[in-house]
Amino acid sequence: MRALQYTTIGEAPRVMEVPDPDPGPGQVLLQVTAAGVCHSDEYVMGLSAEHYTMGLPLTLGHEGVGVVAALGDGATGFEIGDAVAVYGPWGCGTCRLCAQGKENYCQNAAVQGIRPPGLGSPGSMAEYMIVDSPRHLVPLGDLDPVKNVSLTDAGLTPYHAIKISLPKLGAGSTAVCIGTGGLGHVGIQILKAISGAQVIALDVADDKLELARHVGADHALLSNGDAPAAVHEITGGRGADAVFDFVGIQPTVELAGRMVGTEGDVSIVGIGGGKLPVGFAAIAYDAAVRVPYWGSRLELMEVLELARRGQIGVETETFSLEEGPEAYERLHAGKIRGRAVILPNG
Missing domain, CATH: 3.40.50.720 (NAD(P)-binding Rossmann-like Domain)
Incomplete structure (x- = not known):
């Protein structure tokens, strides 16, 4: 499959051919519908070799929505074909804050090497992505995936x-x-x-x-x-x-x-x-x-409900996967109105 990856410190991301992912036990495979472009990606790609710790190559994209394509052994709660949004700040799921749904403030993520998609784990700027647990998915329902993908972070x-x-x-x-x-x-x-x-x-x-x-x-x-x-x-x-x-x-x-x-x-x-x-x-x-950081899974549900009621919306510009590097160039130049969205599968 194709993926937009950060491959070399200080260089622009590139579209690469990578192996198709297979969901392991408890994991979910998504066919990605849309992936959001964020200044956080720019920040990561601007780090020096001394401060960059997320591994290379890195498939970008911490804002993602898609359709469930396959379920690993033991993964429950969703069916193949369900439209879902990815809750990005993955945590351990067991510490005091994770128990409250606040995986954005997980106390064990750093020690256990748990990384969000696109910020250490393979992200959503690919034709398919692996989500480590069904608890990191929120039903998208009838919301337009392209117009609402950025709500997973920018909302x-x-x-x-x-x-x-x-x-x-x-x-x-x-x-x-x-x-x-x-x-x-x-x-x-x-x-x-x-x-x-x-x-x-x-x-x-x-x-x-x-x-x-x-x-x-x-x-x-x-x-x-x-x-x-x-x-x-x-x-x-x-x-x-x-x-x-x-x-x-x-x-x-x-x-x-x-x-x-x-x-x-x-x-x-x-x-x-x-x-x-x-x-x-x-x-x-x-x-x-x-200094707040991201939000809880429940808050993501609430944000999507605001969108469902028509109370909030995201101004978007869309790009193909091949146009991904251009999207980052325009973001850096301040020439994106609202949010840039990449469509990995067209």
């Missing part, structure tokens, strides 16, 4: 971050989204769907701000040094009740710290490497700073 990740801050986002509150691309434009919709907050969107590009307005942002501002004053003016001097930084580089993290109000939340979702100093007089009184 789940902001949803998880926003749910943590929901007690602070009632009527009359304000939420700020920094970055309105792949994650941010979905985050805006989630905020409008499940909170009472007005939403202020920040980005550096006019087309991204137009997208933010299109999906429901109440205000769309350029992400620059003037933004904190504008946020304080919009909020009557209070500052934001929650700031979600979907970029995470040092300048955006610093902006988040300047915009959050007393008892507000700063969630650094993007993996740009920025760090926010916390201490007396460094940030608003009693503000909390969090």
Whole structure:
């Protein structure tokens, strides 16, 4: 079969011929319908040889949906032909957090060498993929697989971050989204769907701000040094009740710290490497700073239900498997509107 693989440190991914996978005991074989392209992939492929630990070659793709093609011995809960979404943050399934469905925070994954698909295990950018357990599948039902594949990360990740801050986002509150691309434009919709907050969107590009307005942002501002004053003016001097930084580089993290109000939340979702100093007089009184990661399996079910009700949707551009390297080039250049989706089987 064909797979889009990262084969050499520092080089672009390539389409390779690899052996067809066979499901082992307890595993599920999927014929992949769609696979999402993510900045996390870019981050991984940008690591130096010294810091890269995921093995080569690596089949990319941690956002995936498909149809059950075969079941390994003992795999139950699904039938051949079922349309499913892959829950990406695989864990041990037995620790205290996994027992709550929070495999994104598994306490044993690192020690046991458990890796998510596309981030250590073979991912979804292939004609077929192996899912290690049926518990890492969620029924897709009648949802369009291409339009909704990115919800497995670009929906789940902001949803998880926003749910943590929901007690602070009632009527009359304000939420700020920094970055309105792949994650941010979905985050805006989630905020409008499940909170009472007005939403202020920040980005550096006019087309991204137009997208933010299109999906429901109440205000769309350029992400620059003037933004904190504008946020304080919009909020009557209070500052934001929650700031979600979907970029995470040092300048955006610093902006988040300047915009959050007393008892507000700063969630650094993007993996740009920025760090926010916390201490007396460094940030608003009693503000909390969090670094959420992905989300639980139950939260993925909830995200898909929001999509099923028409409350959220993902702007997508599609690419064939052969066009995968081009999709990453355009992502790096900031030329993807919303999310890029690869169709490994056409």
